Amino acid sequence: MSIDLHTHSTYSDGVLTPAALVRRAASRGVSLLALTDHDETGGLEEAEQASFEVDIQLVRGVEISVAWNGHNLHVLGLDIDPHVQQLADGLASIRDSRAERAVRIAAQLDAVGVTGSLPGATRHAGSSAAIGRSHFARFLVEQKHVRNTTDAFRRYLGAGRCGYVPPSWPDLAQSIGWIHCAGGQAVLAHPDRYRLPPRALRSLFEDFARSGGEAIEISGDGRFRSSAQIRLARQFGFALSSGSDFHAPGKDVADLGDVTEIPAGMPAVWQRLQAMR
Ligand code: AMP
Ligand code: MN
Ligand code: MN
Ligand code: MN
Numbered sequence: 001m002s003i004d005l006h007t008h009s010t011y012s013d014g015v016l017t018p019a020a021l022v023r024r025a026a027s028r029g030v031s032l033l034a035l036t037d038h039d040e041t042g043g044l045e046e047a048e049q050a051s052f053e054v055d056i057q058l059v060r061g062v063e064i065s066v067a068w069n070g071h072n073l074h075v076l077g078l079d080i081d082p083h084v085q086q087l088a089d090g091l092a093s094i095r096d097s098r099a100e101r102a103v104r105i106a107a108q109l110d111a112v113g114v115t116g117s118l119p120g121a122t123r124h125a126g127s128s129a130a131i132g133r134s135h136f137a138r139f140l141v142e143q144k145h146v147r148n149t150t151d152a153f154r155r156y157l158g159a160g161r162c163g164y165v166p167p168s169w170p171d172l173a174q175s176i177g178w179i180h181c182a183g184g185q186a187v188l189a190h191p192d193r194y195r196l197p198p199r200a201l202r203s204l205f206e207d208f209a210r211s212g213g214e215a216i217e218i219s220g221d222g223r224f225r226s227s228a229q230i231r232l233a234r235q236f237g238f239a240l241s242s243g244s245d246f247h248a249p250g251k252d253v254a255d256l257g258d259v260t261e262i263p264a265g266m267p268a269v270w271q272r273l274q275a276m277r
Contacts, residue, residue, distance in 0.1 A: 001031050001032065002028075002029045002030045002031055002032075002257045003030070003031070003032040003033075003242065003259065003270055004025060004030050004032070004033050004034070004242075004243050004244050004246070004256055004257050004259055005032070005033075005034040005036070005059060005061065005076070005078060005187075005217075005241050005242060005243040005259075005269070005270065006034065006036050006061075006063070006076060006189065006217065006241075006242075006243020006244060006245045006246075007021060007025070007033065007034065007035055007036060007243065007244060007245070007246045007256065008035075008036070008037055008038070008063075008245070008246065008247045009021050009035060009037055009043045009047070010043070010126055010127070010128060011037040011040045011041075011042045011043035011127075011128055011130070012037035012038035012039070012040050012063075012128055012130045012132070013038060013128070013130070013132055013134035013135065013247060014037070014246070014247045014248060015247065015248040015249075016248070016249075017043075017046065018035055018043035018044070018046040018047035018050065019046050019047070019049070019050035021035065021047065021246075021256070022035075022047050022050035022051050022054060022056055022058065023050060023054060024249075024256055025056060025256040025257065026054035026055060026056050028255065028256050028257045029257060030056065030256055030257040031055060031056060031057060032056075032057050032059065032270060033047075033051070033056050033057070033058055033059065033256075034058070034059035034060070034061035034076075034078055034243065035047045035058065035059075035060070035061055036061035036062055036063040036076050036077075036078075036243070037062065037063065037130065038062075038063050038065060038074075038130050038132060039062070039063070039064060039065055039091050039094040039095055039098065039130050040062065040091060040095065040128070040129060040130040041060070041062050041080070041082035041087075041088075041091065042129070044058075044060045044061075044082055048060070059078055059079055059270075059273055060078075060079065060080050060081070060082060061076060061077060061078045061079070061080065061184075062076070062077045062080060062082070062087075062091065062179075063075070063076050063077075063189060064076075064077060064090075064091070064094070064169075064170070064175040064178070064179070065094055065167065065169040065170075066169050066170060066171065066172055066175045067167070067168070067169040067170070067171060068171065068172055068204065068207065069200075069204075071194055071196070072159075072167065072169065073172070073188070073189075073194060073204075074188075074189035074190065075172070075175050075176060075179070075186055075187065075188060075189060075213070076186070076187040076188075076189050076217065076241070076243075077175075077178070077179035077182065077184040077185070077186060077187075078184055078185045078187060078241070078269065078273060079183065079184045079185055079273045080179060080182040080183060080184035081182045081183050081184075082182070084181050084182040084183070086177070086178050086181040086182070087178040087179065087181055087182040090170065090174065090175070090178040091178075093170075094130075094169065094170065095129045095130050097167065097168050097169070098129075098130055098131050098132060098167075099129075099131060101165050101167055101168075102118060102121060102122075102131045102132075102136075103118065104165045105117070105121075105133070105136055105157075105163050105164075105165050106118035106121070108162060108163050108164075108165065109136075109156065109162070109163045111162075112162050112163075114140070114143075114145055114156070114163075116139075116143075117136055117139055117140075120136075120139035120142070120143065121135040121136040121138075121139045122135070123139075124136075124138040124139055124142075133153070133157045134149070134247070136152070136156070136157055136163065137149040137152035137153060137157060140152040140156060140157075172207055172208060172211045172213070173211040173212075176208075176211045176212050176213055177211075177212075180212060185214045185215060185239075185269055185272055185273065186208075186211075186212065186213040186214055186215070187213070187214065187215040187216065187217050187241045187269060188204075188205075188208050188213055188215070188216050188217060188238075189217050189245075190217055190219045190245065191204070191205075191216060191217070191219075191229055192219055192229065193219070198228065201228075201229075201232070202232060205232050205233075205236050205238075206236070208236075208238075209236045209237075209238070213238070214238065214239060214269065214272070215238050215239040215240060215241045215269040216229060216232075216233045216238045216239075216240060216241070217240070217241045217242065217243060218230065218240050218241070218242055218260050218262065219242075219245070219260055230263060230266065233266070234266070239266075239267040239268060239269040239271070239272060240262045240263075240266050240267065240268055240269065241268070241269040241270075242259040242260050242261070242262055242268075243259055244256055244257065244258045244259050246258075
C-alpha cells in the first residue's frame with residue numbers, strides 16, 4: 001500500500017487543484033492520501049469528492065505554521081474535522097497574519113527596487129487565502145529578478161534577507177491544541193529541515209511531547225539525520241509519519257507517493273487514523 005500524508009494544492013502554495021492532485025496520486029498508486037495545505041482546509045471537500053471516484057482513501061489534514069524559539073516550524077494535523085470552531089478560527093487568524101505580512105514583504109521589496117510584488121504574488125496565490133512566500137518567489141522568478149525559487153529565498157525571502165518579515169505564528173501548544181480539538185493527530189513536519197543542532201532538536205522534541213504531539217515526520221533529506229530522529233522518536237514514544245510534501249510536478253522534487261519508508265518495528269501514525277479503523 002502506498003501512503004502519502006503531506007501534500008499541497010492550489011488552496012495554499014501547490015499548483016494542482018485538490019481534484020487534480022487526488023487523480024494524480026491515484027494514477028501513481030497512492031491509496032492513502034492526506035491533503036495538508038498551509039493554514040487552510042478549504043480544499044478538503046473537493047479532494048474528498050474526487051477521492052470517491054478513484055481508489056483513494058482521503059485523510060483530511062492541514063499544515064500549521066508555528067513559531068518556536070525564533071524558528072518557523074510546521075505541524076501537520078491529520079484526520080481533523082475542519083468544521084471545529086477552535087481550529088477554523090485559529091487557521092483564519094493565521095491567514096489574516098499572512099495577508100498583513102504580504103503587505104509588509106511587498107513594502108520591503110519596493111524599498112530595494114522590486115516593484116509590483118503585492119499584486120504579482122496575489123496573482124500567483126490565485127484564489128488561495130493563504131498567501132505566502134512561495135507566491136512571492138514565483139513572482140520574482142517570473143519577473144526575472146532571480147533564476148529559480150531557491151534563489152528567490154536565498155536572495156530575498158529567507159530569514160535575514162531584505163524581503164524577510166518575521167511572521168507571527170501561534171506557538172506549539174496552541175496549534176496542537178487546535179488539532180486535538182478537531183479530533184486530529186499532531187505530527188511535527190520535516191524536523192531535519194529546521195537546521196537545528198542536536199541539542200536544540202532534542203529540546204524541540206521535548207516541547208512537542210510536552211504539548212501533546214503524537215508523531216514525527218521522517219523525510220528523505222539525509223539518512224544520518226533521520227536515523228538520529230528515529231532514535232529520538234523511540235525515546236519520546238512518537239509514532240512516525242511520512243509524506244512527499246508535494247507542491248508541483250517537476251524534476252528533482254518529490255512527486256506524489258515518493259516518501260521515505262518507515263523502518264520496520266516503528267509505529268506508523270496511519271495505524272491511529274480514523275480512516276484506518
Ligand atoms: P511561508 O509559510 O509563507 O513562510 O512560506 C514557506 C513555504 O515556502 C514552504 O512551505 C515552502 O513551500 C517554501 N519554501 C521555503 N523555503 C524555501 C526554499 N529555500 N526554496 C523553495 N521553497 C521554499
Ligand atoms: Mn509550501
Ligand atoms: Mn512544511
Ligand atoms: Mn508542506
